[in-house]
Amino acid sequence: MREFSLPALYEVPSDGNLTDLIRRNAAQHPDAAVMSRKVGGAWTDVDATQFLAEVRGVAKGLIAAGVEAGDRVALLSRTRYEWVLLDFAIWSAGAVTVPVYETSSPEQIQWILGDSGTALCLVESEAHQASVVSVQADLPDLKGIWQIEDDAIRRLTAIGEDVSDETLDLRMASAKADDPATIVYTSGTTGRPKGCVLTHRSFFAECGNVVERLKPLFRSGECSVLLFLPAAHVFGRLVEVASVMAPIKLGCVPDIKHLTDELASFRPTLILGVPRVFEKVYNAARAKAQADGKGRIFDKAANTAIAYSRALDTPQGPPLGLKLKHKIFDRLVYGKLRAVLGGRGEYAISGGAPLGERLGHFYRGIGFTVLEGYGLTETCAATAFNPWDRQKIGTVGQPLPGSVVRIADDGEVLLHGEHLFTGYWNNEAATAEALADGWFHTGDIGTLDEDGYLTITGRKKEIIVTAGGKNVAPAVIEDRIRGHALVAECMVVGDGRPFVGALVTLDEEFLGRWAEEHGKPSGSTAVSLREDPELLAAVQRAVDDGNAAVSKAESVRKFRILDSQFTEEAGHITPSLKLKRNVVAKDFADEIESIYRG
Template structure:
């Protein structure tokens, strides 16, 4: 088990690794469409040079510097350069609105800001008159790194060393803002100790799954937003764990899948959305080739095979039968290997977090040769508090508490967490901090249950519980997740507060719909015509009926409305981490919601 660090800070490992093994490949960097290797020594030199430039430009110990960018190599470079001088990066989503940017930069009193491109610079510029502490702005696509390195050329290396030695585990490492599903984002104060404990625990306990086979070089392609705590933890864990790290700025399949094929990671860390996309793309490809039947059979065999292996791991079954093993082997080359090839060909393990994954999807991937370890955590817990252990994965749960962490279920079903990964509080918000922290225990706001083996299942959010006019309490998450499992469905929002019954708003996955129209010999339809198509409505109704089998009649979805457009972050209906903003959606679609009850 990893222990809470007693000395030093996050940047130390960069210098230590360069000293111990300077030629080891630490990162992969993509430039002009080509990947090149970055050694431990080269990364150390770049971090040091940038740190000197930051000092030369006036960044001081304890200063906060915002980073507004997609996931790219330079973000990691800035993180470790800032940590080298005791400064505190404040991550900002690349898609944040001007008002969101203003609040985060104002609340955290940032003195400088790094942006990716001119559009981001203009966003900052639109609110800069309300940011009295902001003095400097650098743009990555306008040679920010080169300019800073040149500015710091005269600074002695020892100046950075003095700053780095002054960093202690309880020093603040970063301020990460919550996604703001229920109001204004809050700044979570995360220390160097929080991140080091979290990263080292994940590396120590899960290191065997970083490899595709014994003895190979571990590598991963990071495509999660570095503004999110999950992506940030991956960044730190890979550097500390000597895992080759590459960056990909887009999670969209069209950009991500080609880089997975070229980079060929040995494991990946993602949100369920990515695995759903991989699965649905494989299903559409098979259907387009006239092989939907064999693909569906392969899925069924994979699920049964993985379930038999799961039972064996827990001592409640003998494992796959001889017949099942033969069927599984038959589909290995024709289906399962192709699914793995879409992720680069070497991935045998993956970790998933951020939202719940359907048990059946996890079983399919396990049966197809990619075991996905689902976990659970919050910004306040520096990412994972629980995760499925490598030797005993229970699909459909978020696993057991990670080593050094404790989980308790309160009388009202709320999940409480205790451990060295729990944050120190919300910035400038003592009352809100006191509301969630009690003698080191964090009340998460999530509802859950622990089984007899200590595996946690998340059942919903306290603030999202719907109470119908008849007094029935309904947790919408389980219904929404099941409806969304249908390949044609992009999003589902269950409604019914103070209403006589439960209903739902559903949006469509356009790529899947285009494929469905083609396979059914239908012409392309406008969005308005599409939502009125009776065959499409029948398909969505199947998803709703499937979801209703999970709950009682009083909790079931009685009616639904298909919407012409997806909920988007641009319109304020999603958080940057793609969570639904329930109140905002119900307000924006109030007429549609009212129509469900007429």
């Protein structure tokens, strides 16, 4: 057993709640731009005074609509300015936010709203409202539905005009540090989602220590962050609350379809994303270079960036020749890549899945350091992350200051700290199993090095045991294979089988480019190309790269390209893009059998 901890850098308030932050900002930084929202296609700043006033107006409306202190209020919307506004308004009304992914099915909505006992539901669109209405008969606690796109903000503010400031002030002070701030339902890779109860204390401990440890990334008046992750995900909430706590300017966009355009217009100094975002940026840049006949130059520049970054970790640093090459490519390639990321930022924080060592070195080598972290819903997002000044690429960093990471005898990662959830809503049995002896049992397998840097090697319940008795952690090889531009998803199989295999889906965007470059018929798809020898060879190269990260016994010996995608709608992946292995295995049982047939 091994454990590591760091002293807390932030003193969690003995009492109070998250609404204290917006009151403090208005008092201490009244004219500071704390938010930015799109108005007529252009970014428009919102200062701390205006944001507090808008929050108070909506909070009064919620009170007038019947929301009581301690009530659960559901928020079903894409990431947008109104999401943040409503979140703080719910807290200001003394209530508890229950975020719901905007992609949720009526059945999922019914479960979350019913299990949490939601009193009021705030939705973004008419389609969202229709989904809630379709299950409303099974939600006896639900008092009403308000739609953002049906002028909910203005209408709530209007009905709240008769609520006094004194009444609101009492509500804003009603929640204490150890009261629930939110109930975030886990994505549920198996079974029904469980509601993680995160308190105001959880967010203070989490965000306060993140901001203090990464202080150069959260400089008030200088820094800004663009939130494009789902605000319903706990990582999105970390971005929201940490930005308000710093405070730095926060902008929100609803999806990543036009992310490069949004980055160019907002120009954030800090980006928080998941590995797939950084993979997409790299693959898009490489594909464009190849299309322009500059593929060889790009690959040389990429290899130079990786070599330069690796050399930074050596006592002597990069040699002179490498420095000169790096300087040349900085003018030719790296500067353009940084411009794609907004042009002002030097750092990003990545979580949700392993980034991959090669990609980590590539980004640091081009002058845009991606700090990898690790966390779960139950840990209020990050429970470990790489510090800005002592990064170890390939690890998920050191523990959140003020918390402890322990590696149990069986390799499971155990956690302790004020940032942890207090339990699962209405589920004492699951709570007792997860929070045993004062430690949260993550279900992840990992190691700690001598400096306290954590490496996650797999999921305890996802360990595959082959017929030969070899234990295989699928995450390592899956992440390497998934890093190839052609690959959208990869799932390793082989439990009880003679060898390890894999199911592979293709990235539809890059498949089209690949097909054109390789002279395939116009309109070629995964269905028409899945047996194409050139495509199979290209995917085999991705598999070979993945195999290089593991032992021979753990390597993928055969794979099958699927003619469809793993989708959230089909239940194959969660909203946070985690594989539901049991569902995939069931739906693609014939494909798995074909790997081992003969």
